[in-house]
Amino acid sequence: MSVQTWTFLIVGATFLLYIAVAIWARAGSTKEFYVAGGGVSPLANGMATAADWMSAASYLSMAGLISFMGYGGSQxxxxxxxxxxxxxxxxxPYLRKFGKFTVPDFIGERYYSSQARLVALICAIFVSFTYVVGQMKGVGVAFARFLEVPFSTGILIGIAIVFFYAVLGGMKGITYTQVAQYCVLIFAFTVPAIFISLQMVGNPIPQIGMGGTLSDGTYLLDKLNLLSEDLGFGSYTTSGMDDRINVFFITAALMLGTAGLPHVIVRFFTVPKVRDARKSAGYALLFIAILYTTAPAVAAFARTNLLQTVSNTEYTEMPSWFKKWEGAELISFDDKNGDGRIQYVADKTANELTIDRDIMVLANPEIANLPAWVIALVVAGGLAAALSTAAGLLLVIATSISHDLLKNYLRPNISEKGELLAARIAIAVAVVGAGLAGMNPPGFVAQVVALAFGLAASSFFPAIILGIFDKRMNKEGAISGMIVGIVFTTIYIWYFKPQLGGPGTPDGYWFGIRPEGIGTLGMFINLIVALVVSRMTAPPPESVQQMVEEIRIPRGAGKAAAH
Amino acid sequence: MNNSTRQAYWKKNLQYLIVLLAIWFIVSFGCGILFADTLNTIKIGGFPLGFWFAQQGAIYVFVILIFVYVVLMNRLDKAFDVDEQ
Known part of the structure; x- marks a missing residue:
């Protein structure tokens, strides 16, 4: 069977699976819709969190990125x-003990202020929407490339699928679909990695194989360093000194952003107990780590394979995958010196080969001559990654609108049924809106990751941490911290991102920090502003201080979200 | 539950956090970034050590840290009688 037939078969089968799961797990109440009834086991929640977290970018782009960046990809x-x-x-654990539905819920109650809730609400929608547009675009690209349909049709198929299970099932449907999607994506990512590791170093575990030896007895990484240095790319396993500060700041911004992203935090509202929230985070990271420790191995294998295959080889002798991706305009060859051979070097004036980094994961099975079904599996995995993340984000947007805005702000008397209907309408509108935005992406989409993480790090993270660990923190401090943090970060990113129309140049970077890493500084500014302002204003009311005391102790956590 | 036991529980919790987060910082920002070049002079099999921490080791330690925290806190909750029944 051809790759095309296999792709239709496997992708079709996984979609049927998701839909079946969604019908089985449809939601009947707002509690089921928002937090899956609070009865998800820590193991299932860990898998769902992992699928929610690992986007099309983690799955398709990250290994490619590392493969071209070497050590720099560690960030x-x-x-x-x-x-x-x-x-x-x-x-x-503390947010689970608090036991409501959303991040704005926590901010609003801890800081006894509907303005704080509103600020949090706007941040949550903004962060989630920028992120989801990129996911929808990823869905469109994946469908377009593999089912050979136009890009816009690809997005429409994506919208239809997400629409179906998100509107029907809410958090419950999404959670159990994500469990299925995790299984598909992790299987699809590791199978080719194992095959390639066996081929190159004879070890079935890629994480170990990466440090193994090639058939000629040299260590793979030594060989890779040698090849890279010969071509002028510099050593694969070390960094330049001037890059150290950026690796530091970007790593920190991504970590702080992860801990501040609403669609990740909300997952810990879905488990039955405080104890389960702790354990669930451990499972989530374990499941994520399986992919994240395989990816650098895939990157090193792919890089070595690529350099050995193309370097100084006759163009006419290139294997079929080369021609295929050349046809898709993701590889281009320009024979500058007219010798008919490919010179792939770091020096831009002499380099003859341009490769789109995103194809590394997709092309890898073909480069390694793996069977057609493996290639089809990789496609299904990519779609699972994009769909699961998109669904999780859309739910946050819908919840923000129906629960935080409507129920807690505009129409407090709305009935349970009314709120559930509003949540379904909100998610439907959000799916379609994100799809349309993904079809015609505004210029900032390529930059959304930097933006979404920077904003989450500089707004939510300090506000939540201080709300738990600093009893004296009051609404004046938290609100001014969030606003100063998010405004500072947004302006810095805009100013130094020419893609967003900012006038700044790299010479003007503060302490040499790139916009991707500025969320770290924004977080510290937020923290300092909040602490200073809170100490100059009145302490929070007694009842709120009491609430903080209660959050700190596990006993007495009601069944999830008991109002 | 009286106030001083509450304070004692919270203080112990903070001590755990400080130790665990110190390890978190040392393996990632320390071994993986700040001292990566020095560690790269040591090789374990085919891996330069600094590079291994940045792309493998730090992640393994992260997973272990969370599970250690789970065990420590479950024990602490029981010892102070604040666990969920």
Missing amino acids: YLMGWTGGYVLLALLLA
């Missing part, structure tokens, strides 16, 4: 996993 690996330690130790 993504540590940044997107280390945040879970902060979540597990500093946030998840």
